[in-house]
Amino acid sequence: MSRSVLETLTLSTAMKCTPHDGCSLLLRVGTSVTLHEHLRGLEACSTSLHTQETQCRSVRLPRASRRLQVGQQLQVHFSCFEVSVAQHLYVTLRTVPHFCGVQLDRQYHVEAGKLSYRVDRRRKAVLAQVPETSGTRDFYVRLCLRRRFTCEDAGAPVRVTANSVSRTVSLPYSQALPCLCLEGWPATPDAVRIQMCPFEADTEVLWDAIHYHPGSQALSWEPTCPVSGRVSLCWCPGPGAPCQELQHSGRPAQGRVLYPLVDTQPQLCLKFSTNLGFRVRCPFQQRRFPAPPTSRCACVAEGSCSCLPAD
Numbered sequence: 001m002s003r004s005v006l007e008t009l010t011l012s013t014a015m016k017c018t019p020h021d022g023c024s025l026l027l028r029v030g031t032s033v034t035l036h037e038h039l040r041g042l043e044a045c046s047t048s049l050h051t052q053e054t055q056c057r058s059v060r061l062p063r064a065s066r067r068l069q070v071g072q073q074l075q076v077h078f079s080c081f082e083v084s085v086a087q088h089l090y091v092t093l094r095t096v097p098h099f100c101g102v103q104l105d106r107q108y109h110v111e112a113g114k115l116s117y118r119v120d121r122r123r124k125a126v127l128a129q130v131p132e133t134s135g136t137r138d139f140y141v142r143l144c145l146r147r148r149f150t151c152e153d154a155g156a157p158v159r160v161t162a163n164s165v166s167r168t169v170s171l172p173y174s175q176a177l178p179c180l181c182l183e184g185w186p187a188t189p190d191a192v193r194i195q196m197c198p199f200e201a202d203t204e205v206l207w208d209a210i211h212y213h214p215g216s217q218a219l220s221w222e223p224t225c226p227v228s229g230r231v232s233l234c235w236c237p238g239p240g241a242p243c244q245e246l247q248h249s250g251r252p253a254q255g256r257v258l259y260p261l262v263d264t265q266p267q268l269c270l271k272f273s274t275n276l277g278f279r280v281r282c283p284f285q286q287r288r289f290p291a292p293p294t295s296r297c298a299c300v301a302e303g304s305c306s307c308l309p310a311d
Contacts, residue, residue: 001099005039007032007073009093009104014080025110026080031093033074035061041096046081049088049107055081058096083110084137084188115141115184119198124174126182126198130160130167138162138187143171146179146197148226154180159187176202179225207272207279217263219283221270222256229253229274236267236282243269243280 010030029044041060047053057078083089093104116129130139139160144151158169173180176199185193206223213220221231232250234243251257253272262268269282 001036001038001095001102003102005034005036005095005102006042006093006104007034009091009106011091011106011108013083013110016080025083027083027089027091027108027110028080029057029078029091029093031076031104033076035070035072035074037070038097038099039095042076042078043094043096043098044078045092045094046083047090047092049090057081060096084186115182115194115196117182117196117198119176121176124172126171126173128169128171128182128184130164130169130184139184140187141169141171141182141184143173144181144183145177145225146181146195151181151183151195175205175224177205177224178203204279207270207281210270210281210283212262212264212283217261219259219262219270220256223253227253227272227274229272231257232271232273233259233262234269234271234280236269236280243271245271 008031010028012028014026014028016026027046029046031042031044033039033042039061041058043056043058045054045056059076059078061074087110089108089110091106091108095102118127119125120127126143128141130141139162140157141160142157143154145154154173155171158171160167160169171182178197178200180199181195181197183193183195185191206225206227209221209223211220211222212218229252230250231253233246234249235246236243249259253274264284266282266285268284269280272279272281
């Protein structure tokens with residue numbers, strides 16, 4: 001039998017809700033088959049890649065149809081498989097009887113859906129709506145700070161039980177950061193987590209994390225979120241003028257960046273260069289840091305000082 005007998009394998013999810021049993025998530029399997037005189041039916045099987053549990057459904061083709069419609073295409077839909085949110089499946093489709101090599105297979109990830117949310121900036125809270133796709137399972141939501149490989153707690157996780165009347169959770173935050181994310185997951189082992197970051201566009205706050213230590217005259221910058229790029233000291237001649245980088249002051253923007261022995265010159269600035277462009281911050285222009293009397297020189301590396309142009 002030719003492999004082209006089985007032409008397509010379509011997979012999709014659907015929600016089934018009843019008044020007494022609540023809602024459950026189902027996997028729909030469909031195919032297009034070319035009828036053959038030796039083809040008696042089709043069998044579809046779904047295997048969970050996590051638990052290795054397998055479910056199978058079969059469809060028989062009436063003998064009269066096989067004889068009269070050989071060579072014609074037929075659309076076949078199987079009864080649904082019950083699945084879980086964020087489940088990884090391996091779906092196979094075979095002929096009955098099974099002919100060697102006549103088979104379709106496909107991996108499928110049951111989408112976890114998206115958390116609905118809105119931000120109340122006045123109250124400084126993220127209001128999360130737990131998705132109905134969690135079905136009869138409890139669901140966790142939390143705020144976390146996304147690092148390079150992890151997401152650290154920015155508040156205790158909140159558990160929403162399956163029979164909760166309200167599925168809206170208020171999660172307070174202290175500062176809107178681009179790496180502050182909303183995370184949700186079903187209360188099942190090794191569940192895939194949904195992650196959304198409401199403040200991704202609020203990057204300006206990253207460049208304001210500048211500190212000056214008057215005693216040691218050290219200027220430092222430490223971002224609260226991971227940043228890729230470069231930091232350098234620069235001299236700004238005047239409003240609107242390009243900031244001229246000081247030699248040997250460039251540092252990778254990875255973690256804390258420290259410049260020792262820096263005078264509080266109003267025109268001495270920090271320049272942040274990323275793949276999205278650059279930002280300049282001049283911390284001494286507004287005199288927000290207490291400082292000793294200034295000179296016309298700024299040391300940007302141990303043992304190497306350079307005098308800056310006069311005003």
